[in-house]
Amino acid sequence: MSDRIFVSGNNAVARGAIQAGCKYFFGYPITPQSEIPEYMSRELPKIGGVFVQSESESGSIYMVYGGGLAGERIMTSTSSPGFSLMAEGISYLAETEIPAVIVNVMRMGPGIGTGGQGGQTDYLQVTKGCGHGGYRAIVLAPASCQEIFDLMQVAFFLADKYRTPVLLVTDFILGQMDEPIELRTLEFEPLPKKDWALTGKEKRGGNRAAHIAAFFTYGGVVNYHMKQIEKYKEIKKAEVRYETYMAEDCDLLIVAYGSSARIARGAVDMGRNKGLKLGLLRPITLWPFPAEQISQLSSKVQKVLVVEDSQGQLIEDVEASIKTSVPVHLLGMWARHNTGGGGIIHPERIIEEVEKINGK
Amino acid sequence: MENNVPDLKKITGRPKLRTDFPGMYCPGCHYGIIARLLCEVIEELGIEGKAIGLAGVGCSFGGMPLTIDVDWTSCPHGRAPAMATAIKRIHPDATVFTVQGDGDLGAIGLGCFMNALGRGENLTTVFLNNAVYGTTGGQMAPTTLLGMKTTTTPLGRELKTSGYPLHIPELAATMKGVSYSARCTVHTPANFQKARKALKIAFQKQLNGIGYSLVEFVSACPPGWGLNPLDCLDFISEKMLKEYPLGEFKNVDSLD
Incomplete structure (x- = not known):
């Protein structure tokens, strides 16, 4: 040990x-x-x-x-x-x-x-x-x-x-x-x-x-x-590395990396408890990008949500990976709980976004 | 034909470390002579097996590594002293030297160079001052003389807009981490011999483990100066050496 x-x-x-x-x-x-x-x-x-x-x-x-x-x-x-x-x-x-x-x-x-x-x-x-x-x-x-x-x-x-x-x-x-x-x-x-x-x-x-x-x-x-x-x-x-979490049967696939992926994972658990079939794909290598894996998973879901603490950068690679017309949504830095130094995107905010794009 | 050859006595030959690469310097350029001098001094000191050279951007970049048969890397503009720092720290037994031009060391790399001196790195730098950016076509260098015409000072370097020529060995001599700082030329046989001595002392300082050593070579760039090779020699004697006096500026056997 x-x-x-x-x-x-x-x-x-x-x-x-x-x-x-x-x-x-x-x-x-x-x-x-x-x-x-x-x-x-x-x-x-x-x-x-x-x-x-x-x-x-x-x-x-x-x-x-x-x-x-x-x-x-x-x-x-x-x-x-x-x-x-x-x-x-x-x-x-x-x-x-x-x-x-x-x-x-x-x-x-x-x-x-x-x-x-x-x-x-x-x-x-x-x-x-x-x-x-x-x-x-x-x-x-x-x-x-x-x-x-x-x-x-x-x-x-x-x-x-x-x-x-x-x-x-x-x-x-x-x-x-x-x-x-x-x-x-x-x-x-x-x-x-x-x-x-x-x-x-x-x-x-x-x-x-x-x-x-x-x-x-x-x-x-x-x-x-x-x-x-x-x-x-x-x-x-x-050398492509990635991790999936509850992605096998999800309706909405979240793609996030690094600290945002930790938060998104919390949101997946939270969503599942509320009956939302969420899943996560976390790229571990940003290059080479897990494009093939995202492409495959995205063909089985209704929606894709990219969560990243930026203006929308990862989403460019996600969109380029997807070959179907599945809609790709973005939750970026504007979703932080405040705009000051300690602002972060909380899992609750991700759920709120999921419900919004689900039309609830 | 053979009968016309006078009774010549061979006093020197091709240095062992001179590769078969034919050379890439312009007629009248002094870099080839300095490369030869480097070969000779490295051989005389018996350090060819542990010498590692770093060539800056400019006319040293490909020419020096291709000409001198020791370990080499070419470096990005001005960064040779930082790279040499790491190599020497990792291989303290190696003799690590940089060959850098006036633009590379004096302009884009001055901060990098001064910080290496400040740290008192145990390195040797061969500083080639021909007062122009040779490789890029003869633009103003930090060492261009006042009044000297270059492609970016078409009316001659003006004090008001372009400031003063830079004196690297004098500057280096003010730094505590420096053990040896000298300026020489190879434009006459007597000066060639003095330059050999200076270069040998510089390497010896590193072998003795004493701080940073530096030798500047005031050298000719016929295309950059718009002069033929012979007139370049006069230009060095009459103009360059007025601004850049020859000699040692610092020579100590231990650092404070």
């Missing part, structure tokens, strides 16, 4: 990373994720690791890039405005296929937004290739502290397996709430040796490693894209 402890989502990010063998963290303070660099600054030196506080999120992501090139498991974490600064570097990580894990504890934007207010307003940014060039990165969206801890381990594995940046998104609610977690180590298939890593050529029998951008490395950027297109197909086939 593994140890069980009571920790915040941010703490679970840091612990999950260390569990995965990450010993190098490069980060910059920003609310609501600063507990992650704080934890790493305290714990990494104890295990022979390194913590560097950078001068900006731009500095962080390029330290991550250098650390990834050096062949180690490395990560950074930030929140929305910082993530925008990192977008450029993530594009370079994608170009040179360097594994890295980047955590975005979202806060409501655009611009400075506010550190003290949750929100899921970075969905489009994280899923559509946040930097230039049209690359894809795997995006994991946990909904509990345990899942954060577990998916951090998955994130490092997938980053190494596919040689890609992997993004893990949480938000203010998930980052700051405390839950019990089991400190378990997940098992993964063996990974190939990183013979491409920069170590000095004497460690490679005198053969040098050189990473000189796609233009040189692939003999042209189009060749690079051809290889990525194949890789993306493979990822889409093998």
Whole structure:
């Protein structure tokens, strides 16, 4: 039996990373994720690791890039405005296929937004290739502290397996709430040796490693894209993750991710007690998106309701997944119980919306 | 033909670390000479097996990695010191150096560079100052001389609108985390030899584990300057070195 402890989502990010063998963290303070660099600054030196506080999120992501090139498991974490600064570097990580894990504890934007207010307003940014060039990165969206801890381990594995940046998104609610977690180590298939890593050529029998951008490395950027297109197909086939709850016999399917999915799950229970046949599909990977699963389920229901703490971003992928004329409704940030820092969408409000669209 | 060849004595050869890549620099550019110097110094110090180079955006980007046979990565504009920081922290036994131009280091990457100096990272930077953005076609750089014509200062750089040329080694010398800061050129054989010495000291500082070391090379960009290679040498002597004096600005054996 593994140890069980009571920790915040941010703490679970840091612990999950260390569990995965990450010993190098490069980060910059920003609310609501600063507990992650704080934890790493305290714990990494104890295990022979390194913590560097950078001068900006731009500095962080390029330290991550250098650390990834050096062949180690490395990560950074930030929140929305910082993530925008990192977008450029993530594009370079994608170009040179360097594994890295980047955590975005979202806060409501655009611009400075506010550190003290949750929100899921970075969905489009994280899923559509946040930097230039049209690359894809795997995006994991946990909904509990345990899942954060577990998916951090998955994130490092997938980053190494596919040689890609992997993004893990949480938000203010998930980052700051405390839950019990089991400190378990997940098992993964063996990974190939990183013979491409920069170590000095004497460690490679005198053969040098050189990473000189796609233009040189692939003999042209189009060749690079051809290889990525194949890789993306493979990822889409093998790595889609999602969870359903009471979706088998539902009339109305709710689609929600992260903290909104937790609330929606409560609404499903509440609705079922009132005789409403609600079900939930929660995408765990936002890319690759569970389009096929949503398509199949949506063909069996009368209505679909997307619940997200934003203006309506996830709904674009849900609508693109559905091939029938089933109506797709949206409950967004306007459904919060107040517009201040502590406003959230309560399950009761979801039920109210369901009854409204049912015409009651 | 053979009879016409005078009795030549071989005093140097192709450096072992010079790859077979033919080179990509314009006629009269000094970067190829600096690449050769890097090969020679890395060989002399016997660090080719543990050297890791990081090339900034600009004419260093592809040319240096393709020319010098050690581990390399090219870097996004101005971010080489951040990337080098992580590589050196992870592989403290490696000799990690960046090669960055004046736009890369002095403009877009100045913050990144200064912060690496501030942290006193144990790194070496080769700073190539040819006073223009060569790769993008000869626009103004932070090191462009006052009055110097570039494609974005068609009437010459004006103080009122574009400010002063930037003096990187002098600036670096003010930083506590810096062990060595010097400026040199390769535009005459005597200066080439002095530059070799400076570069060797810079690497030696890193090998001794003492802070950040920096060598600036004032170098020619014939197409950027609109001058032929020979006139570029005069331009360096008469104009560039007036603004950018040669010498050491800091050389310490331990940090405060």
